[in-house]
Amino acid sequence: MAKNTQAPPSIRGTQDVFGPQAEAFAFVVETFERVRKLYRFRRVEMPVFERTEVFARSIGETTDIVSKEMYSFADRGGESLTLRPEFTAGIARAYLTNGWQQHAPLKVATHGPLFRYERPQKGRYRQFHQIDAEVVGAAEPQADVELLAMADQLLKELGITGVTLHLNTLGDADSREAWRSALVAYFREVAGELSEESQGRLEKNPLRILDSKDRSDQRFVAGAPKIDQFLSDEAQRFFEQVTSGLDAAGVAWTRADSLVRGLDYYRHTAFEFVPDEGSAAAAALGAQSTVLGGGRYDGLMESLGGPPTPAVGWAAGIERLAMLVGEVQSETKFVAIAVEDDLRSDDAFKLSQLLRQGGFATEVVTSGSARKRYDKAVKLKPDVVLSLSMQAGEPKLSATAFDDEVGSAVAAITSAFAPSASRS
């Protein structure tokens, strides 16, 4: 180890992913790509950074989110830029600036890194990764249903169990506002008994009291006014169409009438896939319980200066999904070649290429003590170990198959292989 030079540390909240974790991460992305095509969502690639105003205007200038939790910086021209903290705002901006209205209703999907300046904890990082699906320009509840069906199928194909769709409606703008006022009035009555945090929320973000983690708050939450009392006929019909569509599509769901969204642009459907209490999934995720979440954001486009445009979408953290995916094993059969004599090195190259071209994952062990290379190859846990050595001046190839079927398939390739190492 060099003692004078110190390796630079990683940035707080970033991760270097390797091994089974990295395989699980890739599996999530691959599965998402496959499923998204089944629902005919089109792939989009979005910039990792935007003008700060793209996020500030869509999220709301004054919120903590914008003031404290974004990675913003000035570029050399003095422009304030921000590393994207979410996909939705950028996609909305692109929809407006590229004339994507012509494709409406536009179904798009993407994935990649996002950045939020937060204190890291289990399942929360400053650079994290999400998969994302949006339907822009669709006012119909059928869009919500299709989007949720896709999410449901994705989770199933990832093999994730013990997770349930929690569903709520926030109503249209009027319903939502009426509900909000009623909640404020209700909680004000008992303000003195609320937790300190919730007393603050009463002014800033009363809906958030509903998902307070404080025990004493929860006593009052149970008796709080429900959105259902304030839904307009239209909003109610919209929600009914979503739920009946989900039932028809075979998507299990549960009503969660205290599920809310903090930002004002959300309307109607709001949803989260949440681990069931006491499930393995819940234990694996710690305090970060939501696996996939989203909703309808009919009010967003206008805050970006566009025409009123209905839209609905969801996103899910790849890291969190990866934590719920078990060990992913490769389907590809694996051959390890031990080069027990350096004279056989070129033969190993020749043979390994034949095997790889034949569809076998192949690794060649050529380093370290020659007599230990076989053991090294075995420790890689291959399906077949091939040994290349010299015996009495003659090249020798032997095979040990830990899987008979793979063994004979590999033998078909090795039997046609002509060694060339007799030279010396």
Place this chain on the structure above:
RNA sequence: GCGAUCGUAGCUCAGUUGGUUAGAGCGCCGGUUUGUGGUACCGGAGGUCGCGGGUUCGAACCCCGUCGAUCGCCCCA
């Protein structure tokens, strides 16, 4: 921003009430078992005990500070 817990070898961790040259397993390197084998045995390299100060004859161990990590709170687009 706040709180709790934790920093000993590349990795996972031991290290007894403070007491000589700081240990194990795995991994790595080398050597044996004159071998067709998922071994076993022997040896080796690798540590400013996160960093700085203090208490003490003596600190990995006790105290203070600091940095970092983890988990939680706030926030959650």
